Amino acid sequence: MTTGGGGVGAVGQRRAPPRDAAAGPAAASRHRYTARVPLIATENLTKRYPGPGGGVLALDALTVDIEPGIVGLVGANGAGKSTFLRILLGLLAPTGGRASVLGLDTATHGGRIRERVGYMPEHDVLPPDLTATDLVAHLAEMSGLPRTAARERTADVLRHVGLFEERYRPIGGYSTGMRQRVKLAQALVHDPWLLLLDEPTNGLDPAGRDEMLDLIRRTGTEFGIAVLVCSHLLGEIERVCDHVVAIDGGRLLRSASLASFTGRTGTLIVEVDEGAEDLAADLVAAGFRARVDGPRRVLVVAGDLRPYDVIRDATATRGLALIRIEAARHRVEDLFRDDPDDEGADGNAA
Amino acid sequence: MATPPDLVAGSATGSIFDLGYRGYDGPRLGRRHAISTLFTQSLKWTFGIGRGGRAKIAPFALAGLTLLPAILAVGIRALAGQATERVTPITPQNYLTFVQTFIAFFVTAQAPELLGRDQRHHVLTLYFSRALERTDYALAKYAALVSALAIVLFVPQLVLLLGIVFASIDLGAGLGEALPLVVPILVSTVVAAAFFSGVGLVIAAFVPRRAFSAGAIVATFLVLSGVVQVLVVQGRLRDPFRYIALLDPYALLDGLATSLFGGVGRNVTVTRSGIDPVIFAAGACVVALVTLVVLVVRYRRIEA
Numbered sequence: 155m156t157t158g159g160g161g162v163g164a165v166g167q168r169r170a171p172p173r174d175a176a177a178g179p180a181a182a183s184r185h186r187y188t189a190r191v192p193l194i195a196t197e198n199l200t201k202r203y204p205g206p207g208g209g210v211l212a213l214d215a216l217t218v219d220i221e222p223g224i225v226g227l228v229g230a231n232g233a234g235k236s237t238f239l240r241i242l243l244g245l246l247a248p249t250g251g252r253a254s255v256l257g258l259d260t261a262t263h264g265g266r267i268r269e270r271v272g273y274m275p276e277h278d279v280l281p282p283d284l285t286a287t288d289l290v291a292h293l294a295e296m297s298g299l300p301r302t303a304a305r306e307r308t309a310d311v312l313r314h315v316g317l318f319e320e321r322y323r324p325i326g327g328y329s330t331g332m333r334q335r336v337k338l339a340q341a342l343v344h345d346p347w348l349l350l351l352d353e354p355t356n357g358l359d360p361a362g363r364d365e366m367l368d369l370i371r372r373t374g375t376e377f378g379i380a381v382l383v384c385s386h387l388l389g390e391i392e393r394v395c396d397h398v399v400a401i402d403g404g405r406l407l408r409s410a411s412l413a414s415f416t417g418r419t420g421t422l423i424v425e426v427d428e429g430a431e432d433l434a435a436d437l438v439a440a441g442f443r444a445r446v447d448g449p450r451r452v453l454v455v456a457g458d459l460r461p462y463d464v465i466r467d468a469t470a471t472r473g474l475a476l477i478r479i480e481a482a483r484h485r486v487e488d489l490f491r492d493d494p495d496d497e498g499a500d501g502n503a504a
Numbered sequence: 505m506a507t508p509p510d511l512v513a514g515s516a517t518g519s520i521f522d523l524g525y526r527g528y529d530g531p532r533l534g535r536r537h538a539i540s541t542l543f544t545q546s547l548k549w550t551f552g553i554g555r556g557g558r559a560k561i562a563p564f565a566l567a568g569l570t571l572l573p574a575i576l577a578v579g580i581r582a583l584a585g586q587a588t589e590r591v592t593p594i595t596p597q598n599y600l601t602f603v604q605t606f607i608a609f610f611v612t613a614q615a616p617e618l619l620g621r622d623q624r625h626h627v628l629t630l631y632f633s634r635a636l637e638r639t640d641y642a643l644a645k646y647a648a649l650v651s652a653l654a655i656v657l658f659v660p661q662l663v664l665l666l667g668i669v670f671a672s673i674d675l676g677a678g679l680g681e682a683l684p685l686v687v688p689i690l691v692s693t694v695v696a697a698a699f700f701s702g703v704g705l706v707i708a709a710f711v712p713r714r715a716f717s718a719g720a721i722v723a724t725f726l727v728l729s730g731v732v733q734v735l736v737v738q739g740r741l742r743d744p745f746r747y748i749a750l751l752d753p754y755a756l757l758d759g760l761a762t763s764l765f766g767g768v769g770r771n772v773t774v775t776r777s778g779i780d781p782v783i784f785a786a787g788a789c790v791v792a793l794v795t796l797v798v799l800v801v802r803y804r805r806i807e808a
Contacts, residue, residue, distance in 0.1 A: 243633055245808075265535060265637060273633040279626040288554075295541040298534040298635045307528055314525045340630060345528035377525045 191257035193348060193380050194220040194242060200250035201237050201404070212237040214404035215251065220382065222348075224374035226391030226398045226412075227384045234404040235384040236276060239350045242382075243273055256347060269298055272341030276352040276384075278333065282326030286317055286336045289325065290343050297344035304343070311339040315369060331362035338369065342379075349373065349381045355390055367394050424452045424465055425477040436468035437461060450477070538636040539644050546648030550614045562613040567656045570603045570610075574660035578667030596664050596685045597765040600657065600696055601758050607700050608725035608753075610653060615704030615721060616714040618645050623712040628808035642803040646705055646796055653697035661689050688764035696757055699788045700725075702795025703753065709802045729754045733773045741777075749777035750787045759784020 201213040212234045229235050240246040242255050244264020253260045255267045281289065287308055294304035312321045315335040320328070325336060334354060341349055354370060355363045371394045374381040385391050391398055392412060400407040426433055427450060434452045437444035442461050444454035454461050462479070469476045545554075551567075552560030577594035594602055622628050631641055665682045672678030704721045711717035732752035735741065741748070749755055758771030759781035774781055 269635045275629045279629045281625045296538045296634045298532045303530045
């Protein structure tokens with residue numbers, strides 16, 4: 155099973171150095187897992203939810219090693235991302251295989267993992283009648299922090315996520331952006347070694363999205379906290395992550411550094427006002443991998459060959475009106491669909 | 505922890521100097537601290553402490569109502585002297601059955617408060633992704649409501665005991681009368697608090713909506729006791745069927761008090777069923793334990 159080892163190693167080395175020696179076991183453990191034990195390791199991890207017709211296979215023999223850094227976990231909705239996170243937290247028992255986080259087995263050491271991991275769930279999980287300060291401080295104590303430390307850390311992380319005087323107001327009156335910040339704050343309040351973020355930009359407007367991504371980037375780079383971000387939007391993953399793990403249908407599609415990931419998705423979208431099928435046929439005849447995508451769009455895999463001349467000639471000879479040519483957006487769906495031969499190789503071998 | 509400070513970008517309040525994120529290297533007290541914190545926080549929550557004025561109305565009103573009979577009883581006893589013991593309707597022996605409706609209302613008001621919100625708003629996800637275990641959550645909530653109810657019931661009984669001691673002609677006689685009651689009071693109150701709380705919490709755990717769970721709890725206590733009492737008193741039930749008397753929560757409470765303090769119970773379900781009060785007392789203990797187990801199992805399996 156290949157998991158893109160080269161890229162993974164590079165991510166590990168880019169990590170912020172461990173904290174000062176006085177930090178004791180915290181620093182020692184961070185150092186240890188960066189050095190030897192993978193941050194997250196799964197082996198044939200399988201999860202089948204019971205149900206009619208054999209149930210739903212959420213994870214299908216997923217084997218992957220994830221090293222510290224900001225790692226994106228991408229997959230379409232229903233690809234098994236949330237199931238994966240819940241197994242990592244020890245909240246869900248896999249039906250097969252095994253997983254370890256921080257070198258601890260999720261099946262036997264869930265409690266110890268959860269003490270050191272911060273989790274930001276996807277859905278709304280905030281009680282409307284509490285203030286952000288009260289909720290986050292309470293949850294800090296639920297993570298084992300003493301009362302005064304919990305209060306201090308709460309003030310710190312709420313400031314870090316950009317909640318100021320609003321923190322003394324009930325959460326019920328918060329905007330979606332503020333709620334997402336509270337969710338991030340509660341995941342950070344106990345200073346975890348690893349943050350698991352499930353669709354952190356869900357429901358945010360573009361500005362809120364930018365701020366959240368920036369916050370994640372800073373958290374992952376400046377504070378030495380490893381981050382695993384789940385998203386179905388490859389564009390977001392691209393902006394914050396150094397490494398990408400793509401899963402589809404519960405299987406590993408690919409695990410590689412971000413650079414190698416985006417390097418291979420050189421698909422062009424060619425939009426014409428009619429004759430898309432003719433254009434696609436010309437491109438295929440010229441040796442390109444192209445197909446029609448909708449009545450007026452052709453997708454063509456650019457690769458090393460440059461299809462621009464062929465597009466120009468074909469549109470000119472056929473008299474087609476060329477509207478635009480653009481690089482395909484890095485949506486995860488495109489990635490999964492466009493280049494099945496290359497992209498799927500790793501996952502299918504699993 | 506030298507994190508370079510920087511300015512907060514784009515905050516509405518302008519340039520607030522941001523100390524930024526700092527690490528935490530202090531003690532981590534782990535799961536036990538989480539459990540004890542959840543317990544004390546839930547206990548305070550039950551009395552509306554830290555929740556604003558309106559949340560305090562129900563618990564303190566009901567606590568006041570349970571205290572009132574004790575104060576009246578002590579007052580009557582003090583005014584009329586020791587000879588009126590038989591005149592005073594409320595004694596430590598029958599105190600719990602006297603305030604049984606208030607116990608039911610207290611549980612009805614507070615059990616949904618303790619569990620419903622965390623379920624309705626999916627806060628359990630945040631709890632269970634931490635040091636706290638699912639079982640811990642159930643145990644802490646159960647312990648919190650049992651303790652709250654026990655406090656509400658202990659205070660009036662303490663008043664009754666002090667009344668006995670200080671209204672007596674001499675202190676020695678008063679203590680002689682009061683001291684033997686201490687252990688029965690402690691045991692009966694804790695068991696009663698546990699089985700009433702257990703029933704309320706189990707219902708609240710399966711019915712997250714507060715209005716529905718409160719309705720279901722009050723129906724369980726009031727309707728069930730009424731129906732069972734009618735069946736037992738009017739029904740002339742034959743042997744296996746008369747044991748439905750054990751379904752009456754107030755009969756369990758009465759049997760519990762009678763077995764611990766002696767004397768004759770007030771509850772007609774107990775007296776007419778012809779079943780030994782000790783069986784009712786055992787029933788109360790069984791309900792307390794079974795509801796605790798059901799609560800734990802419920803929270804081990806609940807989706808969160």
